Amino acid sequence: MKAPVRVAVTGAAGQIAYSLLFRIASGEMLGKDQPVILQLLEVPFEKPQQALKGVMMELQDCAFPLLTDMVGTDDPLVAFKDAEYALLVGARPRGPGMERADLLQENAKIFTAQGKALNDVAHRDVKVLVVGNPANTNAYIAMKSAPDLPAKNFTAMLRLDHNRAASQLAAKTGKAVASIEKLLVWGNHSPTMYADYRFATINGESVKAMIGDEAWNRDVFLPTVGKRGAAIIEARGLSSAASAANAAIDHMRDWALGTNGKWTTMGIPSDGSYGIPEGVMYGFPVTCENGAYEIVQGLEIDEFSRDRMNFTLNELEEERAAIAHLLG
Numbered sequence: 001m002k003a004p005v006r007v008a009v010t011g012a013a014g015q016i017a018y019s020l021l022f023r024i025a026s027g028e029m030l031g032k033d034q035p036v037i038l039q040l041l042e043v044p045f046e047k048p049q050q051a052l053k054g055v056m057m058e059l060q061d062c063a064f065p066l067l068t069d070m071v072g073t074d075d076p077l078v079a080f081k082d083a084e085y086a087l088l089v090g091a092r093p094r095g096p097g098m099e100r101a102d103l104l105q106e107n108a109k110i111f112t113a114q115g116k117a118l119n120d121v122a123h124r125d126v127k128v129l130v131v132g133n134p135a136n137t138n139a140y141i142a143m144k145s146a147p148d149l150p151a152k153n154f155t156a157m158l159r160l161d162h163n164r165a166a167s168q169l170a171a172k173t174g175k176a177v178a179s180i181e182k183l184l185v186w187g188n189h190s191p192t193m194y195a196d197y198r199f200a201t202i203n204g205e206s207v208k209a210m211i212g213d214e215a216w217n218r219d220v221f222l223p224t225v226g227k228r229g230a231a232i233i234e235a236r237g238l239s240s241a242a243s244a245a246n247a248a249i250d251h252m253r254d255w256a257l258g259t260n261g262k263w264t265t266m267g268i269p270s271d272g273s274y275g276i277p278e279g280v281m282y283g284f285p286v287t288c289e290n291g292a293y294e295i296v297q298g299l300e301i302d303e304f305s306r307d308r309m310n311f312t313l314n315e316l317e318e319e320r321a322a323i324a325h326l327l328g
């Protein structure tokens with residue numbers, strides 16, 4: 001039996017966490033042979049702390065064989081202590097009529113404090129996934145607030161956009177979603193992101209050639225994927241939760257256990273690849289192996305793609321400028 005690993009989850013009484021924690025505890029994220037200790041963080045107010053107790057009672061009632069221990073706390077230094085995985089979900093979600101950027105100032109303070117706490121107490125190889133919006137910039141803030149941890153440990157969730165894009169392509173081509181390979185999403189987790197299927201294949205055949213409709217790409221596919229979060233808020237009155245939790249599981253599982261050479265999308269600090277300035281937290285195509293991700297290199301960037309990649313980059317640069325004062 002493997003030794004248990006500590007998994008910290010923030011926003012643990014929230015709606016994403018309610019879809020996420022039970023799947024982590026059942027082994028869907030780190031494998032059916034990997035015991036876990038859940039370290040759950042919520043804000044220090046009576047209602048969320050009470051709700052967190054209820055969630056922990058339910059986790060207990062599942063009698064998951066892999067859940068060896070758990071702790072609920074309002075102190076980041078307790079939640080992140082020795083954590084090897086940290087899923088930063090806790091943040092204010094947007095409501096109808098808001099853009100994710102509207103959350104910037106409010107949520108930036110949370111990620112400065114949590115980056116510092118990770119810096120102080122987390123395992124030195126901690127894998128951090130930021131889900132709370134605006135996810136890329138929050139991940140950037142956490143990374144910058146944790147100077148003693150490697151920058152590559154900090155990632156942002158683009159996987160929901162990736163999965164949404166895959167499902168739209170499956171519906172358009174009438175093929176199985178699992179047969180789609182080499183899909184990617186560039187940039188920010190926002191309507192500016194660029195889901196790029198120019199290299200995608202289904203059973204070895206080009207998806208672009210199969211669809212053969214640039215107007216559909218520009219006028220239907222990209223807006224549908226880009227505005228999917230808003231469409232769900234409109235329909236549910238609440239932001240996506242189960243699909244977000246599912247994407248978080250996918251992201252962490254692939255990072256920890258590998259992708260077997262297959263491409264996926266992660267928001268990661270740029271190393272300068274594809275002309276994206278170093279350090280910008282940007283969606284890239286990656287493969288994962290032995291607990292590390294690597295950017296897929298050598299893809300041709302045409303004029304349309306360069307424009308889209310710059311558009312989403314500009315938004316990230318603007319977000320970065322708006323929170324620069326918080327980083328001191």
Ligand SMILES: NC(=O)c1ccc[n+]([C@@H]2O[C@H](COP(=O)([O-])OP(=O)(O)OC[C@H]3O[C@@H](n4cnc5c(N)ncnc54)[C@H](O)[C@@H]3O)[C@@H](O)[C@H]2O)c1
Binds near residue numbers: 042133158160241
């Ligand atoms: N990246 C993505 O693809 C993606 C997808 C869906 C939602 N989101 C974002 O995820 C976040 C959470 O969404 P939700 O629907 O679970 O929201 P929610 O309001 O249901 O839950 C958030 C929880 O976080 C807690 N929280 C707030 N500040 C905290 C802090 N400093 N420390 C610990 N906990 C804190 C709140 O008390 C609340 O219980 C939002 O920012 C949302 O926009 C991101």
Ligand SMILES: O=C(O)C[C@H](O)C(=O)O
Binds near residue numbers: 093160
């Ligand atoms: O859109 C939101 O605010 C929630 C989330 O980022 C999503 O994409 O569903």
